[in-house]
Amino acid sequence: MTVNGAEPVNPETLRRFNDRFGRYGLRQDARALVFGLAESSVGLAFPPQGRPFVVDRIDRRELAEQSKATPARAGEPTLEIVGFGLPLPRHEFRVVDDTGRELSERHEGRLQFRGPSSTQGYFRNDPKTRLLFAGDGWVETGDRAYLANGELFIIGRVKDIVIRAGRNIYPQELEGVVGEIPGIRKGCAAVFGVQDPATATEKLVVVAETRETDHEARAKLRAAIDALATDTLGSPADDVVLAPPNAVPKTTSGKLRRSACRELYEKGVIVAPPKAVPWQLGLLALSNAWAVTRRCARAAGTFLYAGYFWSVVGLLAAIGWPLVCALPTLKARWSALRIILRLLAGAVGVRIEIKVRAACAPEAQSWW
Numbered sequence: 001m002t003v004n005g006a007e008p009v010n011p012e013t014l015r016r017f018n019d020r021f022g023r024y025g026l027r028q029d030a031r032a033l034v035f036g037l038a039e040s041s042v043g044l045a046f047p048p049q050g051r052p053f054v055v056d057r058i059d060r061r062e063l064a065e066q067s068k069a070t071p072a073r074a075g076e077p078t079l080e081i082v083g084f085g086l087p088l089p090r091h092e093f094r095v096v097d098d099t100g101r102e103l104s105e106r107h108e109g110r111l112q113f114r115g116p117s118s119t120q121g122y123f124r125n126d127p128k129t130r131l132l133f134a135g136d137g138w139v140e141t142g143d144r145a146y147l148a149n150g151e152l153f154i155i156g157r158v159k160d161i162v163i164r165a166g167r168n169i170y171p172q173e174l175e176g177v178v179g180e181i182p183g184i185r186k187g188c189a190a191v192f193g194v195q196d197p198a199t200a201t202e203k204l205v206v207v208a209e210t211r212e213t214d215h216e217a218r219a220k221l222r223a224a225i226d227a228l229a230t231d232t233l234g235s236p237a238d239d240v241v242l243a244p245p246n247a248v249p250k251t252t253s254g255k256l257r258r259s260a261c262r263e264l265y266e267k268g269v270i271v272a273p274p275k276a277v278p279w280q281l282g283l284l285a286l287s288n289a290w291a292v293t294r295r296c297a298r299a300a301g302t303f304l305y306a307g308y309f310w311s312v313v314g315l316l317a318a319i320g321w322p323l324v325c326a327l328p329t330l331k332a333r334w335s336a337l338r339i340i341l342r343l344l345a346g347a348v349g350v351r352i353e354i355k356v357r358a359a360c361a362p363e364a365q366s367w368w
Helices: 011-022 060-066 126-132 171-178 215-233 258-267 277-326 330-348
Strands: 002-004 031-033 035-037 042-046 055-059 078-082 092-096 109-114 133-135 138-148 151-157 162-164 167-169 184-196 201-210 239-243
Touching: 011 078, 055 060, 060 078, 060 167, 078 151, 092 138, 126 133, 126 138, 162 184, 162 201, 171 184, 171 201, 171 215, 184 258, 201 215, 201 258, 215 239, 277 330
Parallel strands: 002 031, 201 239
Antiparallel strands: 035 042, 055 078, 092 109, 109 138, 133 138, 138 151, 162 167, 184 201
16 A cells, blocks of 8 residues: 655546556555654554545635535535545544634634654744644644544645635645646646735735746736636735746745745745756856866876976986086086086976075274
């Protein structure tokens, strides 16, 4: 059996996976959708063994306006949420509202858990540890969810929710459909909220990557995104930004960094794409290669000069020493030796300077 703990889990992706690999013998019950987090030593919820994945179709409007996960009726706008099963033995979870009051089933709120695998806190981070615990052993997960028949259904992260006109908007839903628009890079659309002081609510911003540069084509992409936002959420986006490739920040595992994208948007630099990781690595490798080349060149130059120096010394010694020894007088030998040394200095590039410092003579004394 294989397990899938992705964030988020898209039901349509699961269906396409089954359609593609089911023809080769992959059974639907061979995969399990699970939920876990580091604060619970990873594992927290698993479905019954051998059960195919479960998709709950709920009324999107009631979820956004009343925080209720009501099963959708025919003709109503729906939202599909996958189930992650039941808590592991000796573990439990619950859903609470913003005041900490436990909610009944099919009411959406903050997910909390407790059990023997719960963390004791963050290492040397007391402020964050205090925010983690809700009392009586319950630990905040940072997720919004609901329970149905005791099973866990995750909707999204608390920090990613956009509150607009009293409605909770979950970015993943719109990001998925925007990524399907021809001309928009799939998986490279980020949806987030920006505080609007004038209305005391959040503006809905969509940032989507595209390689399209034609003005008319970009206008059509913006219109398509607005239309999808209206169909999906009931109203258009407040701002649509078409960014060049690699402008939307992601983690090393490929997850969208919405908070980082929001910061770039607020600074007005979202359209200035950061250099892609391969490009950065290439520049780093090139810089390192240049430094290594310079060091190698210096070492090679030193080695070649040493070889040249000793070659000149050997040549002059082989020729000059017999000549010096053959001269009849000591004065002639010293003269020849000085000539040989000057030739050596000139050949190896050594400049010889002779400085004579006059000795201080004592004052003359008269003994007469």
